[in-house]
Amino acid sequence: ETLTMSSWVPPTHFVHTDFLVPLTEKIAEATEGRVTVMILPAPLASPPQHWELARTGVADITWGNFTYEPERFVSMWFAEFPNAGTNAEAQSRALWQTYEAYLADNAAFEGVKMLAVGMFGGGQLHHGKKTVTTPADVANQKFRMGGPIQEKLLTALGAVPVAAPATKAYEMLESGVVDGSLHTMESVVNFRLEDVLKHHTVFPKGFYDATFFVAMNGAKWDGLSDADKAAIEGVIGEELSAAWGRNFDAQNPAATGKLEAAGHTFAEATPELIAAVDAIQATMVADWVEAAKAAGVADPQAMLDFYNTTYTTLAGQ
Amino acid sequence: MITGSIAMGMAILLAFLRVPLAFALLAVSVAGIGLAINWTIAFQLLPLTISDAVLSYDLAVVPMFILMGNVISKTGIASDLFRAAYAFVGHVRGGLALSTMVACSGFSAVCGSSYATAATMAKVAYPSMRKYRYSDELAAGTIAAGGTLGILIPPSIIMVVYGILTQTNIGDLFIAGVVPGLLGLGFYMLAIRFVAARNPEQAPQGEKTPWSEKVRSLAGVWPFVLLFGLIIGGLYAKLFTPTEAAGMGAGLAILVATLTGKMNWSTLRGIIVDTAYTSVSLYTVLFGALMLSKLLTLSGLAAGVLALVQSTGLEGTALILAIMCVFLVLGCVMDSMAIILIFVPLFAPIVVAQGFDLVWFGIIVIVVTEIALITPPVGMNVFVLKAVLPDVPVVRIFRGLIPFILVDVARLALLIAFPSITLWLARTVG
Amino acid sequence: MLSVAWKIRRGVETVMALFLLAMVALTFADVIGRRLIGKPIYGSNDITEHMMALVVFAGLPLVTAAGAHLTIDIMDKLVGKPWMAWWRVLSAALVVAVLAVIAWLFMRHGLNASRISEVSQALRVPRAPLYFFMAASCALSALAALAIALTGPMVDPTDTHEEEAL
Ligand code: NA
Ligand code: NA
Numbered sequence: 001e002t003l004t005m006s007s008w009v010p011p012t013h014f015v016h017t018d019f020l021v022p023l024t025e026k027i028a029e030a031t032e033g034r035v036t037v038m039i040l041p042a043p044l045a046s047p048p049q050h051w052e053l054a055r056t057g058v059a060d061i062t063w064g065n066f067t068y069e070p071e072r073f074v075s076m077w078f079a080e081f082p083n084a085g086t087n088a089e090a091q092s093r094a095l096w097q098t099y100e101a102y103l104a105d106n107a108a109f110e111g112v113k114m115l116a117v118g119m120f121g122g123g124q125l126h127h128g129k130k131t132v133t134t135p136a137d138v139a140n141q142k143f144r145m146g147g148p149i150q151e152k153l154l155t156a157l158g159a160v161p162v163a164a165p166a167t168k169a170y171e172m173l174e175s176g177v178v179d180g181s182l183h184t185m186e187s188v189v190n191f192r193l194e195d196v197l198k199h200h201t202v203f204p205k206g207f208y209d210a211t212f213f214v215a216m217n218g219a220k221w222d223g224l225s226d227a228d229k230a231a232i233e234g235v236i237g238e239e240l241s242a243a244w245g246r247n248f249d250a251q252n253p254a255a256t257g258k259l260e261a262a263g264h265t266f267a268e269a270t271p272e273l274i275a276a277v278d279a280i281q282a283t284m285v286a287d288w289v290e291a292a293k294a295a296g297v298a299d300p301q302a303m304l305d306f307y308n309t310t311y312t313t314l315a316g317q
Numbered sequence: 318m319i320t321g322s323i324a325m326g327m328a329i330l331l332a333f334l335r336v337p338l339a340f341a342l343l344a345v346s347v348a349g350i351g352l353a354i355n356w357t358i359a360f361q362l363l364p365l366t367i368s369d370a371v372l373s374y375d376l377a378v379v380p381m382f383i384l385m386g387n388v389i390s391k392t393g394i395a396s397d398l399f400r401a402a403y404a405f406v407g408h409v410r411g412g413l414a415l416s417t418m419v420a421c422s423g424f425s426a427v428c429g430s431s432y433a434t435a436a437t438m439a440k441v442a443y444p445s446m447r448k449y450r451y452s453d454e455l456a457a458g459t460i461a462a463g464g465t466l467g468i469l470i471p472p473s474i475i476m477v478v479y480g481i482l483t484q485t486n487i488g489d490l491f492i493a494g495v496v497p498g499l500l501g502l503g504f505y506m507l508a509i510r511f512v513a514a515r516n517p518e519q520a521p522q523g524e525k526t527p528w529s530e531k532v533r534s535l536a537g538v539w540p541f542v543l544l545f546g547l548i549i550g551g552l553y554a555k556l557f558t559p560t561e562a563a564g565m566g567a568g569l570a571i572l573v574a575t576l577t578g579k580m581n582w583s584t585l586r587g588i589i590v591d592t593a594y595t596s597v598s599l600y601t602v603l604f605g606a607l608m609l610s611k612l613l614t615l616s617g618l619a620a621g622v623l624a625l626v627q628s629t630g631l632e633g634t635a636l637i638l639a640i641m642c643v644f645l646v647l648g649c650v651m652d653s654m655a656i657i658l659i660f661v662p663l664f665a666p667i668v669v670a671q672g673f674d675l676v677w678f679g680i681i682v683i684v685v686t687e688i689a690l691i692t693p694p695v696g697m698n699v700f701v702l703k704a705v706l707p708d709v710p711v712v713r714i715f716r717g718l719i720p721f722i723l724v725d726v727a728r729l730a731l732l733i734a735f736p737s738i739t740l741w742l743a744r745t746v747g
Numbered sequence: 748m749l750s751v752a753w754k755i756r757r758g759v760e761t762v763m764a765l766f767l768l769a770m771v772a773l774t775f776a777d778v779i780g781r782r783l784i785g786k787p788i789y790g791s792n793d794i795t796e797h798m799m800a801l802v803v804f805a806g807l808p809l810v811t812a813a814g815a816h817l818t819i820d821i822m823d824k825l826v827g828k829p830w831m832a833w834w835r836v837l838s839a840a841l842v843v844a845v846l847a848v849i850a851w852l853f854m855r856h857g858l859n860a861s862r863i864s865e866v867s868q869a870l871r872v873p874r875a876p877l878y879f880f881m882a883a884s885c886a887l888s889a890l891a892a893l894a895i896a897l898t899g900p901m902v903d904p905t906d907t908h909e910e911e912a913l
Contacts (some may be wrong), residue, residue: 004615010484041623041666042614044362046369048868056361070871071864140785146868162787163869171488175555177781335826336838337816340845347848363849364856368800368878372867374792377799380767381774557778564774571771589764597806598817652819695819 001228002036003027003220006059008043008050013190018247020063023214023240030231035224037061047165055111057217066211067147073108074295076211077288078304079119080149082281084209088121088252090314092245095119095211096238097310102303106296113221115236116214118244120184121252122206123150125269126197127180128173133201133270144169144181149284150208154182156280166191173197182208186251189258199265203274214240321618324349325659328609329651338655339598342605346612353616362611367604374560375481376603379429380596381563382472386428387588388570389544390437392579397537398423399441404534408525411513413449414459415506417442421463422502425470426545427566429477431653431690435464435698439705452519453709455512458717461698462505462725465687468653470498472563475683478603479657482610483665485675488559492743493676497684497732504724512720540573599654606658613662623667636671637678637733640664641685648689652697656686680739681732688725691718752901756809763805766798773798790869797867800877804884811846812891814900839896846889853882 005024009015016039024037037060044053050064051072066073067080079098085091095117103109125132125143132138139158145151146165154161162178169181173196181197188197201207214236221229260266269277285304292300324345331341343363350359370376389395402416402423409415421438428434439460446456468475471491480487513520526534548566551557557565574580580588612618631639647656661682668678690698693715703711732738773791781787788794810816826834857878859865865874895901 040614041620042610042662044611044614045365049365049369052361052365052863056357058358058361058365068868069863069865070868071866142781142785142787148871151869160786161789163790163793171486171558171560175552175558177558177561177787331838331841332819333822334834334838335818335822336841337818339816340842343845343849344841347845360848360852364852364878367849367853367881368856368874371800371803371881372796374796377770377795380799380802381771384767384771556782557774561774561778564771565778568771568775586761586764589767590760593760593763593767593802593806594810594813594815597803597810598815600803601807601810602817654817655819 001034001224002038003060003216005037005039005061006044006050006053007039007063008047011039014186014247014251015063019244022243023235026235027232030235031228032231035228035232051112051213051215054215054217057220059217060220061115061214061216063212063214065147066213067149070148073211074288074291075103075106075108075297075300075303077149078285078292078300079211079307080147080209081284081288082153082203082208082277083205084119084122085311085315086122086204086206086252087245087311087315088119088248089242089245090311091119091121091209092117092241093238093314094307094310096241098303098307100237101306102297108295111218112215113218114213115216116240116244118212118214118241119209119248120186120212121209121245121248122203123182123184123208123210124203125180125201125207126183126188126193127199127201128196129179129199131199131201131265131267132180133267133273135273135276138273141180142178144172144178146182147210150182152284153208153277153280156283157276169193170196184248184252185255185259186248189255190251194259194262194264199267200259201273202266202268203277204268207269207277212244214244320349320353321613321616321621324609324612324616325618325663328659332655337601339601339605342602342609342659346605346608349612350608350615353612358615363608366607366611370481370603370607371600373481375477375487376600378560378563379474379477379599380592381567382429382474382477383433383595384589384592385472385563385567385570386430386433387592388567388574388580388585389424389427389541390433391584391588392574394540394544394574394579395420395424395437396441397534398541399438399445401534401538403445404526404531408522410517410522411455411509411520412522413442413446413451414455414509414513414520417446417459418463418502418505418509421460422466422470422498423541423545425466425498427472427541427548427570428467429472429474431464431467431687431698432701434467435461435701436705438463439702443706449521451521452516452717453713454717455509455519456717457699457702457706457709457714458719458721459505459509461691461696461702461714461718462508462721464698464701465690465725466498466501469494469501469680469683469687471495472566473683474599475654475657475686476679478654479661479679479682481603482606482657482661483675483679485679489676489743490679491559493680493739494683496742497680497728497739500728500731500738501684501687501725504728505721508720508724540577544569544573602654602658606662609659610662618663622663623670626667633671634733636667637673637681640668641681641729641733644682644685645688645692648686649692650695651689652695653683653686653689656689657682674736674740676743677736677739681729684725684729684732688722688729691715691722691725756812756901759805759809763802766802766805770795770798790867793867793869793872797872797877801880804881807884808887808891811842811888812895812901814895814902836896839892842892843889843896846885846892850882850885850889853878853885857882 007020028036044059047064048068050062053059054062066076079095099117142160142162143154144164145161151161166187169191170193172178289300328341328345332338347359347363399420402419406412406416421434424434443456471494476490477487480490547569548562552562690696699714777788777791857875860878861875
């Protein structure tokens with residue numbers, strides 16, 4: 001059986017070469033060639049539609065970002081708040097365990113077989129012209145960003161959020177539409193923003209994060225033979241989530257090294273700025289606990305604590 | 318693969334039998350996906366595809382480019398442009414045709430469409446050429462050929478569509494179009510000089526304009542210079558992005574036309590309503606083309622053609638030449654927009670697989686489809702001209718276009734042989 | 748009856764014109780706000796996208812009624828022949844069917860969008876009402892296509908809407 005996969009990054013992107021292609025190989029190997037996955041030459045819809053593509057079976061397997069659909073996966077928001085960590089493998093494993101323990105039965109995830117979840121090891125704040133370390137530095141600066149959590153974070157810091165996908169970052173920075181942009185270190189390099197983002201503000205526990213899924217159509221999964229299901233189970237779940245994270249753990253330091261070699265400024269956020277972010281995070285959590293209860297999570301605080309404990313344990317190893 | 322090929326054939330057949338292009342594409346691709354894969358997928362993809370397209374910011378700038386061109390073409394700014402060009406080069410042999418060509422490229426710099434460029438310049442320049450007893454061949458040929466510059470010199474609606482279909486940066490495409498566009502202007506002027514030298518009776522000399530008159534003619538050009546300067550200056554000074562340039566340009570054109578007393582609400586309303594109608598039909602065609610590209614992806618036709626090309630052993634420039642020949646032949650019978658919409662999604666993956674630059678490929682595809690606009694039997698620019706100048710026989714226009722088609726082919730060869738002509742400016746600026 | 752149709756058409760045209768003008772004004776306000784006071788309009792691209800969607804689907808029934816969809820007319824003479832009448836009926840039926848199917852699919856799409864709380868990226872405007880509007884537009888267009896198949900296109904002798912801007 002051949003499964004189709006829709007992916008929305010170019011075939012040269014490391015998610016394609018170092019994560020999706022190896023996944024197709026692992027599935028073929030585990031099932032001894034009975035199940036193969038074909039990555040389609042072009043995406044079947046825009047990135048925010050990729051969950052729907054898998055849920056409705058237009059493509060059998062897709063991947064994407066949970067908050068590209070800003071109000072759909074409320075229960076996942078906690079992992080995108082500040083201070084979610086910088087070890088992507090530990091984050092992704094912890095998020096998978098949290099998903100399994102607290103969210104697998106949540107109605108928002110109905111209709112798909114979750115193959116992996118992942119995070120990207122902490123996004124940071126980047127500026128084109130000046131070093132940004134204090135709350136005063138951030139205030140009134142325009143930053144490109146995506147998603148409801150980044151918007152709240154920037155607004156609360158007194159900055160001006162401008163919503164646009166990362167692919168638009170270059171022309172926006174170049175033409176002064178924004179002064180800075182929110183990215184992981186790897187995406188500064190992978191979106192070729194080295195020339196327009198020269199100052200990098202480092203938050204030791206991460207300024208914000210992103211949550212990702214790799215999902216398969218539920219009916220298609222149910223239709224596989226028990227032997228194939230068992231074989232595929234061996235290569236997905238926590239192990240696949242960890243593989244997702246490991247890619248970012250390899251990419252981020254390499255990008256940092258490259259940017260340092262190019263003479264970029266790296267500055268750690270001052271304690272005042274970190275304290276301001278911590279205060280915002282506390283209100284975000286409080287608001288989210290209520291929202292998550294409405295979205296069907298019985299004890300959101302317990303889920304968040306479980307994620308934090310698991311992450312700390314895994315990252316400490 | 319087979320479904321994909323049949324579907325493409327069906328779509329083209331239906332379109333030729335006068336089913337509106339959008340509906341031919343939509344019907345065939347939905348039915349194709351339904352029959353080849355399943356109907357659930359076909360019916361899920363259709364609303365997803367339409368809503369993705371209609372809610373795309375990149376595409377939303379197209380109507381604003383159309384609006385800018387419409388405002389300029391219907392408010393007399395274009396005729397001032399022609400008058401100034403004529404004051405300067407009108408007196409040399411073939412001078413009227415040369416000044417028409419210069420005015421065409423100037424107009425192209427503020428208008429994204431070839432048809433609008435040809436139609437506008439026909440109204441503006443043809444009466445003068447007739448007055449000075451230019452041959453219909455040279456007069457109409459010049460305008461039809463000059464009009465094609467509209468889609469190559471930025472802004473360009475076709476470039477936006479190409480950028481969306483291939484996920485190429487639209488700003489890069491715009492910059493890459495500049496040098497090939499100016500090269501086109503140079504080649505066309507050479508062609509005019511050649512015709513004028515060989516058949517002096519086709520291109521009588523005009524009167525020499527005194528310097529005082531030349532200076533006065535420049536005064537009429539200021540709205541154009543202002544617009545052009547603000548758009549290019551705004552981009553250069555990084556006041557706004559290439560996509561925002563559409564809205565800024567349309568707004569400035571409306572402001573300039575209103576302030577110079579060339580437009581009132583009723584004219585403006587007419588111009589905007591025209592723009593809206595054109596935009597709606599463009600959007601619907603694009604819905605169809607995007608669905609067809611989904612069918613190509615899902616049916617394996619894209620992958621199949623790729624494998625087929627690999628099996629022929631065609632590589633590199635030979636492959637590009639083969640693709641260009643296909644486009645030239647298609648261009649004889651199809652409109653440039655239709656060619657881009659239907660065939661670019663099929664060929665782009667092959668071109669990428671061969672390691673070619675999609676910006677460069679976009680430019681040469683646009684040059685090829687420019688030729689399509691002026692080759693018989695279906696040359697859309699010729700038909701546009703025919704609608705504006707009903708008493709000129711189509712055959713004479715096509716005959717007049719022969720020298721221009723020849724230099725177009727030469728330019729295409731040059732652009733294929735030396736990709737740096739196209740990419741140099743983009744690399745320097747970007 | 749016909750004059751009512753014309754009045755509606757003029758009204759919708761004015762609304763479309765105002766939306767397009769508003770898109771232009773929005774770009775201006777965004778660029779100027781950003782340059783002069785450092786405050787861009789949050790979600791301006793998002794607003795533009797919504798206005799464009801409204802223009803396109805407000806215009807679809809009008810373009811359909813005017814018979815102004817892009818057509819390749821190289822074989823006009825052949826298709827216009829009396830013995831090709833069956834084909835003209837068939838192709839009109841095809842247009843009506845496609846529009847009706849799209850209307851039905853957007854109805855479903857809108858229901859699904861409200862179920863999954865689909866909202867726009869920046870401003871989080873719910874998508875379902877827009878999808879229902881698109882469904883209604885396609886349904887009207889299907890009716891318009893049916894009507895002009897019977898009576899001929901609704902052409903305004905004073906403005907021709909030449910397809911010269913593509
Ligand atoms: Na142009
Ligand atoms: Na042609």
